[in-house]
Amino acid sequence: MQSYQTREMATPLCQPAASHFIDGTFMEDKTGPEILSVNPVNGEIIARLHGATSTMIEKAIGSAKRAQKEWARKEPAERGRVLRRAADIMRARNRELSVLETLDTGKPISETLVADAASGADCLEYFGAIAATLAGDSIQFGENWVYTRREPLGVCLGIGAWNYPIQIAAWKAAPALACGNALIFKPSEITPLSALRLAEILTEAGLPPGVFNVVQGAGDVGAELATHPAIAKVSLTGSVKTGARVASAAMADIRPVTMELGGKSALIVFDDADVEAAVSGAILGNFYSAGQICSNGTRVFLQRGIREAFLARLLERVAALKIGNPMDEETDIGPLVSADHRNRVAAYVAGAEVEGAYQVTPPRKLPPGDAWHEPVVFTNVTDWMTLAREEVFGPVMAVLDFDDEEDVVSRANATDFGLAAGIFTRDLVRAHRLAAELEAGTVWINAYNLTPAGMAFGGIKRSGIGRENGRAAIDHYTQLKSVFVSMQT
Numbered sequence: 001m002q003s004y005q006t007r008e009m010a011t012p013l014c015q016p017a018a019s020h021f022i023d024g025t026f027m028e029d030k031t032g033p034e035i036l037s038v039n040p041v042n043g044e045i046i047a048r049l050h051g052a053t054s055t056m057i058e059k060a061i062g063s064a065k066r067a068q069k070e071w072a073r074k075e076p077a078e079r080g081r082v083l084r085r086a087a088d089i090m091r092a093r094n095r096e097l098s099v100l101e102t103l104d105t106g107k108p109i110s111e112t113l114v115a116d117a118a119s120g121a122d123c124l125e126y127f128g129a130i131a132a133t134l135a136g137d138s139i140q141f142g143e144n145w146v147y148t149r150r151e152p153l154g155v156c157l158g159i160g161a162w163n164y165p166i167q168i169a170a171w172k173a174a175p176a177l178a179c180g181n182a183l184i185f186k187p188s189e190i191t192p193l194s195a196l197r198l199a200e201i202l203t204e205a206g207l208p209p210g211v212f213n214v215v216q217g218a219g220d221v222g223a224e225l226a227t228h229p230a231i232a233k234v235s236l237t238g239s240v241k242t243g244a245r246v247a248s249a250a251m252a253d254i255r256p257v258t259m260e261l262g263g264k265s266a267l268i269v270f271d272d273a274d275v276e277a278a279v280s281g282a283i284l285g286n287f288y289s290a291g292q293i294c295s296n297g298t299r300v301f302l303q304r305g306i307r308e309a310f311l312a313r314l315l316e317r318v319a320a321l322k323i324g325n326p327m328d329e330e331t332d333i334g335p336l337v338s339a340d341h342r343n344r345v346a347a348y349v350a351g352a353e354v355e356g357a358y359q360v361t362p363p364r365k366l367p368p369g370d371a372w373h374e375p376v377v378f379t380n381v382t383d384w385m386t387l388a389r390e391e392v393f394g395p396v397m398a399v400l401d402f403d404d405e406e407d408v409v410s411r412a413n414a415t416d417f418g419l420a421a422g423i424f425t426r427d428l429v430r431a432h433r434l435a436a437e438l439e440a441g442t443v444w445i446n447a448y449n450l451t452p453a454g455m456a457f458g459g460i461k462r463s464g465i466g467r468e469n470g471r472a473a474i475d476h477y478t479q480l481k482s483v484f485v486s487m488q489t
Helices: 054-072 077-094 096-104 109-115 117-133 165-179 194-204 219-226 242-249 275-291 307-320 339-355 405-413 429-437 472-476
Strands: 020-022 025-029 032-041 044-050 138-140 143-152 155-161 182-186 213-214 231-237 257-260 266-267 299-303 377-380 396-402 420-425 444-445 476-486
Touching: 020 054, 020 194, 032 096, 054 143, 054 182, 054 219, 077 096, 077 117, 077 165, 077 194, 096 109, 096 117, 096 165, 096 194, 109 117, 109 275, 117 165, 117 257, 138 299, 155 165, 155 219, 165 182, 165 194, 165 213, 165 231, 165 472, 194 213, 194 307, 219 231, 219 242, 242 396, 266 275, 266 405, 275 299, 275 307, 275 377, 275 396, 275 420, 299 307, 299 405, 307 377, 396 405, 405 429, 405 444, 420 429, 429 444, 472 476
Parallel strands: 155 182, 155 231, 182 213, 231 257, 266 299, 266 420, 299 396, 377 396, 420 444
Antiparallel strands: 020 025, 020 213, 032 044, 138 143, 143 476
16 A cells, blocks of 8 residues: 555554444454555554455445434434534544544644544534424415425445545535435545544444444445445545546436545735735645645745745745644644655656746755655746646645736636635735636635535536535435425315
8 A cells, every 4th residue: 555664553542443334333354355554654554454345335235224214214403413412522532533533644633633523523513503404495386385395315425535534524424414314434445544433423422323334445345335226325525537437437327426526726816915814825725734635725826016025925934834743733744645645746746847847945854754745835837837737635836927817817717627716815806706707616715725514615627516514515415305285176
């Protein structure tokens, strides 16, 4: 899995009781392929698991089918109480969950304490609170009338990405369960651990066995689940390439999908912007989680009048970012998720220099290990360069210049992606005008990468289909039934 040599490590916190959580309990089948959870800081193995066999998959499907019918019959308010109790438990155990997430992903504890399990808890609480408000409409047609019912889909499948394991699991579980569905969740095989903790917490909160199951595995497990006739819907967070494969397989049987995929988002800074706020947004949108965030604003467009002041302050603050032990709460940047991924990012950096971009950040001394990469800022970037077109998914910022509003909107939209965008300006009339013109599922004004649970999140174009979070997610986890009532005798 990693290109460096892995070593054994005794970490009782990390090793789960078994690889899968099915029907309310841990289950194991050691005939499945081995999955190693590796600490990217030093390549040490922190847990050994096994991918799901077809037998495990059928157990999860059977459990979910049985449990979903009973769960859907419960009062929505009762379903909501379970989710809210789970949110309370997650918050009480936030540090423990954050330590686990840091060991599994390499992200600094300063981030995981506020952005991972905490965000998952917010989502469970939000959908727990609105569960009892889910309702249809009543429409009068003379004496006759129609009412609509929001009904659960059945057994849903969630497929997670490696960068936010427990957050993504909760973002998919919360709306699915609030609407009366069961969910089978397959974490990324790179970061497989924290979804199992979420399953334990939901069970402790009162979720009936089988309503939320976790099965481990690589792409073959996801494919077997996505094409299983018992699966009513697939929700995936991942790359465009993976999303295209999964969506094609799922929709072959007319199965609805939600796809939250990649991005190459534009962050636009006008001359009148607050320099400090804009630099903060750019740092958050490029170097948080070592740049491993799909919505990152990795194309930073600077209007020429603010360029010098912005770059001067940006370079000061990037130089001050602390790279080191992710367990140190003063650390800003940890390793990338793996040595293989680090090599991929490094190849983009080398390629950018060959194409003529200029690296303005000096090399940094890095900790020992093969998964580390310093934050990098490139100027002299043009729209045709690979760095401006492809998703790097690492701590690499591309700075581009622009003259006027029409120019920057056209260039920002000239991409196959459409996940997010950011605007920094004191002219709010202009900001709202651009928000309408930018081709993106989410636009931030004078902020970046803030995703409260009540805000719908998702992309357009090749960045995805559907929305997660907010009330919009309810549409993707229910089916609408119309009932016509004749009042004629």
